[in-house]
Amino acid sequence: MSRPRLADVATAAGCSTASVSLVLRGAPGPSEATRVRVLAAAEELGYRPDRAASLLARRRSGMLGVVTDVRSTFHSELVEELLAASARRGFDLLIGARSPARDEERAVETLIDSRCEALLLLGTSSPGEWLVALDGQVPLVAVTGRASGVDSVRVDDERGAREATEHLLALGHRAVVHVDGGPGTIAADRCRGYERAMTAAGLEPRVVRGGHGEADGAAAAADLGAATGVTVFNDRAAVGLLDALVRAGVRVPGDVSVAGFDDSPLSRLAHVDLTTVSQDVPALVEHALDLVARRLDGERDEVGEVVLAPRLVVRGTTAPPPCARP
Amino acid sequence: MSRPRLADVATAAGCSTASVSLVLRGAPGPSEATRVRVLAAAEELGYRPDRAASLLARRRSGMLGVVTDVRSTFHSELVEELLAASARRGFDLLIGARSPARDEERAVETLIDSRCEALLLLGTSSPGEWLVALDGQVPLVAVTGRASGVDSVRVDDERGAREATEHLLALGHRAVVHVDGGPGTIAADRCRGYERAMTAAGLEPRVVRGGHGEADGAAAAADLGAATGVTVFNDRAAVGLLDALVRAGVRVPGDVSVAGFDDSPLSRLAHVDLTTVSQDVPALVEHALDLVARRLDGERDEVGEVVLAPRLVVRGTTAPPPCARP
DNA sequence: CGTGCACCTTAAAGCGCTTTAAAGGCTCCC
DNA sequence: GGGAGCCTTTAAAGCGCTTTAAGGTGCACG
Numbered sequence: 001m002s003r004p005r006l007a008d009v010a011t012a013a014g015c016s017t018a019s020v021s022l023v024l025r026g027a028p029g030p031s032e033a034t035r036v037r038v039l040a041a042a043e044e045l046g047y048r049p050d051r052a053a054s055l056l057a058r059r060r061s062g063m064l065g066v067v068t069d070v071r072s073t074f075h076s077e078l079v080e081e082l083l084a085a086s087a088r089r090g091f092d093l094l095i096g097a098r099s100p101a102r103d104e105e106r107a108v109e110t111l112i113d114s115r116c117e118a119l120l121l122l123g124t125s126s127p128g129e130w131l132v133a134l135d136g137q138v139p140l141v142a143v144t145g146r147a148s149g150v151d152s153v154r155v156d157d158e159r160g161a162r163e164a165t166e167h168l169l170a171l172g173h174r175a176v177v178h179v180d181g182g183p184g185t186i187a188a189d190r191c192r193g194y195e196r197a198m199t200a201a202g203l204e205p206r207v208v209r210g211g212h213g214e215a216d217g218a219a220a221a222a223d224l225g226a227a228t229g230v231t232v233f234n235d236r237a238a239v240g241l242l243d244a245l246v247r248a249g250v251r252v253p254g255d256v257s258v259a260g261f262d263d264s265p266l267s268r269l270a271h272v273d274l275t276t277v278s279q280d281v282p283a284l285v286e287h288a289l290d291l292v293a294r295r296l297d298g299e300r301d302e303v304g305e306v307v308l309a310p311r312l313v314v315r316g317t318t319a320p321p322p323c324a325r326p
Numbered sequence: 327m328s329r330p331r332l333a334d335v336a337t338a339a340g341c342s343t344a345s346v347s348l349v350l351r352g353a354p355g356p357s358e359a360t361r362v363r364v365l366a367a368a369e370e371l372g373y374r375p376d377r378a379a380s381l382l383a384r385r386r387s388g389m390l391g392v393v394t395d396v397r398s399t400f401h402s403e404l405v406e407e408l409l410a411a412s413a414r415r416g417f418d419l420l421i422g423a424r425s426p427a428r429d430e431e432r433a434v435e436t437l438i439d440s441r442c443e444a445l446l447l448l449g450t451s452s453p454g455e456w457l458v459a460l461d462g463q464v465p466l467v468a469v470t471g472r473a474s475g476v477d478s479v480r481v482d483d484e485r486g487a488r489e490a491t492e493h494l495l496a497l498g499h500r501a502v503v504h505v506d507g508g509p510g511t512i513a514a515d516r517c518r519g520y521e522r523a524m525t526a527a528g529l530e531p532r533v534v535r536g537g538h539g540e541a542d543g544a545a546a547a548a549d550l551g552a553a554t555g556v557t558v559f560n561d562r563a564a565v566g567l568l569d570a571l572v573r574a575g576v577r578v579p580g581d582v583s584v585a586g587f588d589d590s591p592l593s594r595l596a597h598v599d600l601t602t603v604s605q606d607v608p609a610l611v612e613h614a615l616d617l618v619a620r621r622l623d624g625e626r627d628e629v630g631e632v633v634l635a636p637r638l639v640v641r642g643t644t645a646p647p648p649c650a651r652p
Numbered sequence: 653c654g655t656g657c658a659c660c661t662t663a664a665a666g667c668g669c670t671t672t673a674a675a676g677g678c679t680c681c682c
Numbered sequence: 683g684g685g686a687g688c689c690t691t692t693a694a695a696g697c698g699c700t701t702t703a704a705g706g707t708g709c710a711c712g
Contacts, residue, residue: 003441006669016692021670031690048440052381052388053668056697061378083409084421092418095410114374115329243597271569271597332699342662347700357660379698382667 004045012041024049051090063092064292065111065119067104072212073236074262074279075122078143081285082120089289105130112138118292121145125184139295141304143288144279146185151295153288153306157186157261160277160310161193164231164259167275167312169201172320173229173257176203179210179220179241181233190261194231214240221245228256228321235260235267235276242272242317253319263313273316283308330371338367350375377416389418390618391437391445393430398538399562400588400605401448404469407611408446415615431456438464444618447471451510465621467630469614470605472511477621479614479632483512483587486603486636487519490557490585493601493638495527498646499555499583502529505536505546505567507559516587520557540566547571554582554647561586561593561602568598568643579645589639599642609634 010017015034022029023038024047030038041047055062064086068075079095086093094114096107104126111119118139124131128147134140135150142152161178168176178194181187191207198205208223210216210233217232217240224230232238238260245252252258260267263278287306294300336343341360348355349364350373356364367373381388390412394401405421412419420440422433430452437445444465450457454473460466461476468478487504494502504520507513517533524531534549536542536559543558543566550556558564564586571578578584586593589604613632620626 017669018671018692018694019690022691025670029690034690046439050382050387050441050668052378053697054670055378056376056382056699057668057670059670059697061376080406087418087420094413113372115376239595239597246597266595271565271595343699344662344664344701345660348661351700353700355660360660376698379667380700382669383698383700385667385700 004047006047006049009038009042009045009047012045013037061092061115061117062090063094063114063116065094065096065108065114065116066122067096067098067107067111067119067124068122069098069212072123073264073266074144074234077264077281078122078285081281082289085282085285085289089293091289108134117296120288120292123184123186125186139292141288141291143284144186146189149303151291151304153284153291153308154186155277155279155284155308155310157189157310158193158196160261160279160312161190161231162197163193163310163312164261164275164277165194165197166201167314168229168231168257168259168318169197169203171229171257171318174203174321175225175227176229176231177206177208177224177227179208179217179230179232179237181237182209182211182216187233190233210237212236214243217241218244221248224256228323229259229318230256231259231261233261235262235264235274238274238276238317239266239272242274253317255322257318257321259318263311267313267315275315275318276313278311278313280308280311330373332373332375335364335368335371335373338371339364387418387441387443388416389420389440389442391420391422391434391440391442392448393422393424393433393437393445393450394448395424398449399590399592400470400560403590403607404448404611407607408615411608411611411615415619417615434460443622446614446618449510449512451512465618467614467617469610470512472515475629477617477630479610479617479634480512481603481605481610481634481636483515483636484519484522486587486605486638487516487557488523489519489636489638490587490601490603491520491523492527493640494555494557494583494585494644495523495529497555497583497644500529500647501551501553502555502557503532503534503550503553505534505543505556505558505563507563508535508537508542513559516559536563538562540569543567544570547574550582554649555585555644556582557585557587559587561588561590561600564600564602564643565592565598568600579643581648583644583647585644589637593639593641601641601644602639604637604639606634606637 006017006020010020019030019034020038023035066082068079083093094111094116096111098104098107121142122144124142124145128149131147132149140150142150144154146152165176178191180191195205208220210220214236217237221241221244232241238258242252242258245256250256260274260276263276266272267274267276291304332343332346336346345356345360346364349361392408394405409419420437420442422437424430424433447468448470450468450471454475457473458475466476468476470480472478504517506517521531534546536546540562543563547567547570558567564584568578568584571582576582586600586602589602592598593600593602617630
């Protein structure tokens with residue numbers, strides 16, 4: 001015999017399919033008695049709704065569009081988590097990759113074309129007004145990114161960078177530099193966090209040009225000067241930097257301490273063991289999906305903004321500076 | 327105005343929705359003239375089929391079940407690739423995690439319950455007869471695993487291990503040991519490959535107990551004896567081994583050469599840079615999905631078996647043995 | 653000129669679920 | 683006793699696509 005349908009449950013419960021549908025979705029209407037009978041019947045039969053039929057009848061696609069920078073491992077992690085979490089909520093994900101700057105627009109178009117009900121923009125750096133306009137077309141959440149007027153979910157980047165810097169200062173470092181992440185609001189926030197920490201400690205901040213990738217970090221190695229501590233924009237760049245340092249015979253953390261940002265899988269490897277700032281990917285994702293869901297269900301119209309606390313993860317690449325030790 | 331429906335295309339093309347449906351799916355029936363008109367109309371309107379409606383009418387769920395060992399990074403990679411590739415083919419993926427031995431049965435039950443049309447078992451080591459029985463219930467493909475009587479897709483593990491061993495031998499190593507992967511057909515195949523290569527070279531094979539994880543590899547470090555070359559069951563264990571060696575002050579590849587298996591993301595890291603055997607994940611996935619698709623479309627009833635060629639990837643952890651150098 | 657046949661085309665019946673308008677039952681009160 | 687008014691329940695009409703059986707058409711052939 002085949003899998004039970006809504007109609008089978010209705011028969012078993014002695015009511016109509018309409019009632020069953022209402023009960024199973026927790027919609028108001030059915031009486032307590034019906035509710036109980038229906039739930040029992042559904043349980044008894046092991047009923048599982050047919051997603052396709054449900055979506056069809058509801059005229060929804062159940063699809064979420066995600067715009068991501070393919071080259072970012074942190075984005076990969078977010079996407080992976082999104083895949084799991086959105087599946088749990090009955091959403092499909094359509095991934096739209098963007099490469100450099102304004103390709104985002106094209107990715108978004110494709111996603112909208114493909115019936116996505118809402119968009120999640122990972123680390124967007126598009127102008128705020130464009131985002132607002134887009135948001136009028138289709139609900140949108142900026143994940144790991146800022147823009148006033150649209151929903152956003154992110155970690156307090158400034159605070160994260162500040163804490164990483166303070167960690168180095170607390171270890172006794174004085175000559176601490178920051179390898180930045182190039183243009184973009186997130187890089188700016190992290191940079192500011194670093195600068196604030198330095199200034200507050202009465203030290204002169206020094207920022208070295210960096211970027212998002214391993215190569216950028218490796219390139220920055222040449223500009224460290226006499227620094228004994230380095231905070232890097234993200235883990236990828238930090239790993240590149242570590243690699244360059246090791247190859248140059250510089251001991252980490254013996255000679256130089258390094259802290260990254262993202263707590264990407266990379267940083268957790270025994271070989272790398274990088275001190276970094278964790279972004280709590282599952283929480284970011286969960287909040288983002290909440291915003292989307294509440295928006296789609298019409299439970300919300302104001303702009304939602306979630307800022308999560310960063311968490312410093314101290315691993316093996318940070319230690320007191322050489323001069324502070326015997 | 328809303329997105330075009332099948333009916334709109336039919337109107338534009340001046341024919342019935344039935345014809346349009348037939349044409350768009352490439353089904354036989356419609357004449358060339360109709361075909362051309364329909365395609366033009368669809369293109370013109372920018373028609374995109376509604377997946378939910380299509381699945382509903384076709385009484386399919388569009389869902390594939392994947393059973394994976396969560397702890398394996400190689401499986402993660404396969405899953406990631408599967409997610410992308412199956413989305414491309416219009417399939418949803420349901421991931422069923424299994425932990426140790428016979429949990430696979432439970433994972434499979436859940437997946438079948440959830441309307442999966444077919445199952446992909448990653449690295450299964452369940453008894454062949456059980457698999458055959460299961461295959462009768464729902465089409466199944468063993469990915470990275472062997473079992474006679476059911477579809478399977480894998481790399482030639484024996485050959486891969488043989489080539490890795492031969493690579494070490496060619497570099498001049500004589501004392502080469504193999505760290506095995508514990509029970510399971512795959513581990514056995516790789517072990518056999520190593521033994522064949524050694525025997526063929528007139529050397530005595532020596533196998534050290536290992537396992538799938540980093541800790542297993544690290545533990546094996548103590549048993550290497552005077553070996554100058556090591557082939558390891560997989561990359562995870564190899565990385566663990568490397569770590570243990572480095573901590574013990576053994577230089578790699580200066581004192582000992584190490585080769586892994588899987589070409590996992592781990593091995594590609596600059597820090598690790600592990601010589602390994604690549605499994606061509608995209609190809610594995612593509613073939614697996616092909617088998618599934620052809621089976622579901624009823625184009626095939628014989629058992630399909632795909633064995634791909636492994637590819638040795640020489641990186642930085644293998645070099646001539648110390649004695650062979652100045 | 654009918655017939656028969658091969659091809660195309662299409663009307664229509666769903667797929668399993670949602671949703672809405674209307675029916676059905678109650679209670680309550682005049 | 684007969685509505686009015688309220689709460690439940692349900693019949694029925696889709697959602698957009700697939701599929702099948704039946705209906706044309708045109709052509710070769712007798």
